[in-house]
Amino acid sequence: xxxxxxxxxxxxxxxxxxxxxxxxxxxxxxxxxxxxxxxxxxxxxxxxxxxxxxxxxxxxxxxxxxxxxxxxxxxxxxxxxxxxxxxxxxxxxxxxxxxxxxxxxxxxxxxxxxxxxxxxxxxxxxxxxxxxxxxxxxxxxxxxxxxxxxxxxxxxxxxxxxxxxxxxxxxxxxxxxxxxxxxxxxxxxxxxxxxxxxxxxxxxxxxxxxxxxxxxxxxxxxxxxx
Numbered sequence: 603x604x605x606x607x608x609x610x611x612x613x614x615x616x617x618x619x620x621x622x623x624x625x626x627x628x629x630x631x632x633x634x635x636x637x638x639x640x641x642x643x644x645x646x647x648x649x650x651x652x653x654x655x656x657x658x659x660x661x662x663x664x665x666x667x668x669x670x671x672x673x674x675x676x677x678x679x680x681x682x683x684x685x686x687x688x689x690x691x692x693x694x695x696x697x698x699x700x701x702x703x704x705x706x707x708x709x710x711x712x713x714x715x716x717x718x719x720x721x722x723x724x725x726x727x728x729x730x731x732x733x734x735x736x737x738x739x740x741x742x743x744x745x746x747x748x749x750x751x752x753x754x755x756x757x758x759x760x761x762x763x764x765x766x767x768x769x770x771x772x773x774x775x776x777x778x779x780x781x782x783x784x785x786x787x788x789x790x791x792x793x794x795x796x797x798x799x800x801x802x803x804x805x806x807x808x809x810x811x812x813x814x815x816x817x818x819x820x821x822x823x824x825x826x827x828x
Contacts, residue, residue: 642671642680646687650760653691654792656828678710686715686722693722694763696798698771722764724771741765750778753786762786763795770802777806796826 649664665688672680685703692699704711704719711719717733720726721742726734731742737756744752749769756762766783769775780803787796804819 638671638674642668642684645671646684650687650691653688654695654760654787654790654794656793678707679712679715682707682711683715686711686719689719689722690760690764693767693771694760695795696767696770696802698767721768724768726768735761737761738765738768741769746774746776749774749776750782753779753782759786759790759792763792766799775802780806793826793828797823800826 645664645668649661649668652658652660652664665684668684669681672684682704685701685707689701689704692701701719701722704715708716708719714733717726717730718735718738720730721734721738726742731739734742737758738761740755741749741752753762753765756765763783763786766775766779766786769779780799783799784796784803787799800819800823804816804823807813807816807819
């Protein structure tokens, strides 16, 4: 009987370990992730993807879901960060408009989020650079000739496009940086930023008198257009 109980305990332990590996929680004693966190994260991911791929209806719906989940906490700093994420998708797509949703919550935002909002708006300062995400810190301090390589080293495609958008907003985007932005958007299948960055390249080609290149870029835009 003792041997049987020992084997039963061993089997139960093995099952517990297996479930722990498959689930976020189960046999472990860690607290469950609150529903609002799961809802906010999944809705945020979906609204970002929907915006970048050009689906305005889904983007609005999922953004509202994320906002509702976060508002249940009564934390304005969490809502401010959500608004900041939405503004980042706009900068990545060269929709360079004021980040009004964040500004309404700025007073309760963290210092790091305030610095990032200023960076997105093209008002970043050396004093606040240390508060930026690491990837943007490196880009903000890079020489113009090194910007494209710094962007290429960024792991997150959205971060790469955000950095390129800030460079363009501040008049520092090199041809190599534009190419990085186009290649990034194209690789992800992100229609909205792809069209925006191809448009910038086509305009520059036209201004330089390279009509054949401008036509080639316009053909790509026609192909990517919904």
